[in-house]
Amino acid sequence: MVLPTYNERANVAPIAAELLPLxxxxxLEILFVxxxxxxxxxEEVKRLAHVHDPIRLIRRVGRAGLSSAIKEGILDATGDLxxxxxxxGQHEPATVETAVRQLLAGGADLVVGSRFHPEARIHGLSDxxxxxxxxxxxxxxxxxxxYRRLTDYMSxxxxxxxxxxxxxxxxxxxxxxxxxxxxxxxSGGRLKVEEVPLSFQPRIAGDSKLDLAIVWDLGVSILxxxxWRSVPRRAISFALVGGIGVLVQLAVNRLLMVLGLGFEQALTPAVLVAATSNYLINNALTFRFQRQQGAALVRGLLKFLIVASLPVLANVGVASAFYQLVRPSAFWAQLAGIVVVFVWNYAASSRFVWNSP
Known part of the structure; x- marks a missing residue:
């Protein structure tokens, strides 16, 4: 059994007490990751492990994230299932035996506990x-x-x-x-998957980990x-943030032009504001597991602006040339400059700002 944890001290003993009778x-092997x-x-898991042989602790330092914890737990587990x-505590331990029996009886590769099965009961979700x-x-x-016949893809x-x-x-x-x-x-449909209904309970203690980053991740996963998984996940996230940056740049450029600046005069500060917003959003979402904080956040911004300095010049140069030679449209001119520099920004900032391949 693999149970990923982060700040769940109050839940460890109650959930262990419900699982140990299995x-x-x-x-039984119970891995708290x-x-x-x-x-x-x-420390609470260690205390229980001294008393109950099935309980083990995998403590991860310098690694974080729910999917990462689940993956590590599955790879470290020694069981046949x-x-x-x-x-x-939102998943009833009684469902474990039901799911295992169904997997053994039906020959499935995977059995999912579904919150949205016709026979499921939901007590632990707000409307x-x-x-x-x-x-x-x-x-x-x-x-x-x-897998269209399934009812819960996020279980x-x-x-x-x-x-x-x-x-x-x-x-x-x-x-x-x-x-x-x-x-x-x-899996591309290669797994035989079945479902069992869950009785989804309120949390025993603590708060839900659902936040904007999780919602963002889900959107990136679906895209x-x-x-067809042909584009790296982070590149998709980086592109989405870049789309926000486009709106920021267009809005700032328009505001400065309304205040009396010419297009070329307004373009440079608009590009710099958009680059700064891109850095802050990517730091919070795309690279949140390598997130810069405190003084490192400022150093990271300076690195990001240095890395982006060449494409900033290219952005301004391409946009200005497009505006003067192709079409005097502030929107299309800026979009041309933004498209030219995307790949450089993604590759270079990943490596040199967040030290991520």
Whole structure:
């Protein structure tokens, strides 16, 4: 059993108490994969491991992220079957035995615990979360035609056969948030997948980890799938941020022109403002696991602007030439300059600003 944790200290003992009785039916290994929580989660797991043999701790330092934790747990697990579930108590341990029995009886490669199965009961989602999850599942279904009969592509509860799934797990991009969606996307319909209904409970303690970065990751994952996984995930995210930068540049340029500056005079500050906004958004979303903070944030911005200095000049030069020689349109002129420099900005800033290949 693989349970990823981050600041879940209050949930560890209750969830362990509910899982340990499964020893009556299965040889059990419970792996808590902790992202170096600051609240004492790892220490609580250690305390329980001294008392209960099945409990193990994988403490990750310098590595973070839900998908990354799940991947590491699956690769480290020694069981003939692997269960992945949340550590917040929202997945009922009673469902574990149901899912395992169905996998063994039906010959499936993967059994998913679904919150949206016709027989499921949802007690742990607000109306807003349920609506958002339903919408996200609809979009995911469109992007995964081979698995259209499934009802929950974002579940954090599933059981798998390692021999069928491990080759795919090794290839999963851990920058994604929803591990199951990434696994289904990567498999291309080759897995035999079944579902069991979940009784989805309120959290035992703590707060949900859902935030803007997670929603952003989901959108990037779906676009990645719709593009046949032909473009790197980070390049998609970088391009989306670049799209926001386009709007910022156009808005600033327009504002400065309204204030009386000419197009060429307004263009340079508009490009610099857009570059700064791109850096800050990429730092928060695209490269959040290498996120710069404090003084490093300022140094990173200076590096980003230095790396972008050549394309900034190219942006201004191409846009000005387009404006003067091709079409005197501020919109199309700036867009031409932006397109020219995208690949350089992505490759160079990934390597030299966030030290990421």
């Amino acid at each position: 020893q009556e039916h299965f040889a 902790d992202d170096d929580s600051a609240d004492g989660t790892a 692997i269960v992945v579930m949340d550590c917040d 807003r979360r349920e609506r958002n999850s339903t919408w996200a599942n609809s979009v995911a279904r469109f992007s995964l035609p081979a 954090g509860f599933f059981v798998l056969r390692p021999e069928a799934v491990l080759p795919l797990v090794r290839r999963i991009d851990v920058n994604g948030f929803k591990f199951l969606y990434e696994l289904l996307s990567l 990645h799938t719709l593009l």
